[in-house]
Amino acid sequence: MTPTPKSRWLVVGGGMMGLTLAHRLAARGQQVTVCDAAPRFGGLTSAWNLNDVVWDRFYHVTLMSDTHLRELLADIDLERELRWVETKTGFYSGGQLYSMSNTMEFLRFPPLNLIEKLRLGGTIFLASKIKNWKRLEQIPVATWLQRWSGKGTFQKIWLPLLRAKLGETYKQTSAAFIWAHISRMYKARRSGMKVEMFGYVPGGYARILERISEVLQQQDVRMLASHSVRSIRKLEDQQLEVDFGSGRVETFDNVVLTIPSPVIAEVCADLRPHESQRLTNTQYMGVVCTSLLMKKPLSPYYVTNITDDVPMTAVIEMSAIVDSEQELGGNALLYLPKYLPQDDPGLQESDEDIEERFLSTLERMYPQFSREDVLAIRTARAKYVMALPTLGYSDRLAPVVTSVPGLYALNAAHIVKGNLNVNETIELGDEKLEGEVWPDFLKRAGAVSAAVLSVV
Numbered sequence: 029m030t031p032t033p034k035s036r037w038l039v040v041g042g043g044m045m046g047l048t049l050a051h052r053l054a055a056r057g058q059q060v061t062v063c064d065a066a067p068r069f070g071g072l073t074s075a076w077n078l079n080d081v082v083w084d085r086f087y088h089v090t091l092m093s094d095t096h097l098r099e100l101l102a103d104i105d106l107e108r109e110l111r112w113v114e115t116k117t118g119f120y121s122g123g124q125l126y127s128m129s130n131t132m133e134f135l136r137f138p139p140l141n142l143i144e145k146l147r148l149g150g151t152i153f154l155a156s157k158i159k160n161w162k163r164l165e166q167i168p169v170a171t172w173l174q175r176w177s178g179k180g181t182f183q184k185i186w187l188p189l190l191r192a193k194l195g196e197t198y199k200q201t202s203a204a205f206i207w208a209h210i211s212r213m214y215k216a217r218r219s220g221m222k223v224e225m226f227g228y229v230p231g232g233y234a235r236i237l238e239r240i241s242e243v244l245q246q247q248d249v250r251m252l253a254s255h256s257v258r259s260i261r262k263l264e265d266q267q268l269e270v271d272f273g274s275g276r277v278e279t280f281d282n283v284v285l286t287i288p289s290p291v292i293a294e295v296c297a298d299l300r301p302h303e304s305q306r307l308t309n310t311q312y313m314g315v316v317c318t319s320l321l322m323k324k325p326l327s328p329y330y331v332t333n334i335t336d337d338v339p340m341t342a343v344i345e346m347s348a349i350v351d352s353e354q355e356l357g358g359n360a361l362l363y364l365p366k367y368l369p370q371d372d373p374g375l376q377e378s379d380e381d382i383e384e385r386f387l388s389t390l391e392r393m394y395p396q397f398s399r400e401d402v403l404a405i406r407t408a409r410a411k412y413v414m415a416l417p418t419l420g421y422s423d424r425l426a427p428v429v430t431s432v433p434g435l436y437a438l439n440a441a442h443i444v445k446g447n448l449n450v451n452e453t454i455e456l457g458d459e460k461l462e463g464e465v466w467p468d469f470l471k472r473a474g475a476v477s478a479a480v481l482s483v484v
Contacts, residue, residue, distance in 0.1 A: 035059065035282055035469065035473070037058050037061070037284065038268075039060065039284045040287055041439070043286065044071065044453055045454065046062055046284075048454050051249075060249045061250040061252060062244070062250070063251075063252040063255040064252070064254075069241065069253060073236070076406065076408075078321040078403075079357075080357060081356050081404075082234050083232045083319075083346070083355070084232050086363070089226040090227040090229075091226060091227070092112070092225050096454045101229065106235070109230060110228070111227060111228060114224065115129075116329045117329055117331055117332075120336060120338075120393060121139045121184075121335040121336065123336065126138070139185075140185070144181040144184070147181050148185065150176065151173065151181075156210055161208070161444075161445045164203040165419065169198060169202060169203045169205055170182070170199065173206065184335065186206075189335065192335075193341055194416070195367070195369060197369055200418045201416060201419075202419045204444075208445065208447040226330065228350055230351070252272075257272060257295050258271040258295065259271045259297065268281070268283050268435060270283065281434055285435070286438055290308050292426075293308045296432065298431075298432050298435075299431060299432060303430060307426045310415050310426075311370065312414065313367050313414045314367070314372065314375050314412065315368065315409070315413045316375060317364065318408075319362070319364075319406050319407075320362040320363075320405050321403045321404040321405075322359060322362060323359060325347050326345065326360070326362065329348060330346075330348040330349055331345075338389050339366060339385050339389055340365065340389060341367050343393075344363035344364075345361070345362050346361040366382075387402070414447075415441035428464045428465065429464050429468045433472060436465050440453050442456055
């Protein structure tokens with residue numbers, strides 16, 4: 029058996045996909061460096077402090093059906109620590125908070141009549157059975173939902189939820205978007221014995237990131253935080269020169285870019301025009317997400333979906349899942365997210381204005397809410413969170429294997445049959461590494477070896 033050639037790899041982007049790719053490459057005997065522009069690794073899974081509580085900046089949970097994430101956790105000896113909790117779902121509609129956690133509560137849900145409920149349930153069941161997701165990429169999500177759920181259900185439920193998540197960009201979005209969401213949650217309920225079972229690792233993603241960093245260090249992976257990539261250019265000897273700024277320039281044999289698509293186009297001038305255009309044209313949704321550490325919870329629901337016109341996409345109560353005493357100092361933790369297009373001015377709004385609007389909304393939604401119960405409040409932002417699954421999306425994606433030898437563009441925008449979550453990014457990284465990146469590397473390495481042997 030021919031040994032695998034050793035090569036110098038740079039993984040750009042220290043989120044869960046980048047860290048997992050670095051782990052996989054190092055396990056193949058490669059010399060790996062992983063860098064990130066932020067002072068800490070983790071990307072959207074990074075953690076921060078709310079007073080003395082350390083937890084995720086953005087909300088994350090693990091589903092029983094998240095097999096790729098669970099396999100990674102097992103690989104780094106954390107899967108056995110997962111704790112599973114049965115969750116409840118709330119619905120805020122017409123100024124009222126309803127429980128929507130089981131079939132009976134769904135059948136009693138006042139905003140919909142019986143026919144509308146049957147059509148809504150039928151739509152969810154139909155979506156869970158669809159295998160040809162690519163056909164849905166050609167159908168606007170609003171058209172597909174109205175066809176199967178009817179106008180009444182669409183106006184009362186689907187349209188408010190689409191606007192809460194996507195704003196007016198829902199008009200450009202394909203039906204594959206809603207199929208992906210329904211498919212994941214339906215699969216989770218099957219895996220969770222017909223109930224929603226969500227899991228977490230004690231310590232949150234801070235614990236996961238700490239452990240995967242330890243494993244990478246054991247694998248001799250070099251980790252460079254606070255290292256943004258200014259430019260990448262191809263040298264005559266086929267190596268890739270990477271400029272980190274401040275006069276720091278290094279060369280690598282291979283570079284995998286897991287950063288957002290428009291940023292890849294900015295730093296890689298050697299890409300062909302059609303590649304750069306596809307990367308630049310990828311539309312993203314960003315998010316503003318306010319975290320509240322509170323003396324007590326607002327409700328028993330992990331997620332409260334909202335159909336009323338409010339400035340938040342949803343109310344997420346992490347303390348409905350995690351052990352409050354062990355993880356949160358006996359307090360409650362809430363997330364108030366608002367998804368916005370990447371160029372929306374709301375992403376530049378001050379923390380004070382965002383937080384005041386969110387707190388005022390909670391006062392209207394929850395009569396028992398008091399600002400005196402808020403122990404800490406912080407607001408996080410991210411410009412590039414989710415690539416918008418527009419009509420015909422997968423046909424316009426930039427290729428993973430670029431025209432520049434040894435340069436690979438692989439990020440969450442390549443998720444075409446799922447929605448954005450940690451499990452999907454890990455699955456995508458593994459799939460593309462096995463199917464495109466690694467075979468291309470071996471092909472190029474074989475070509476170089478053959479050339480050397482022909483000279484000898």
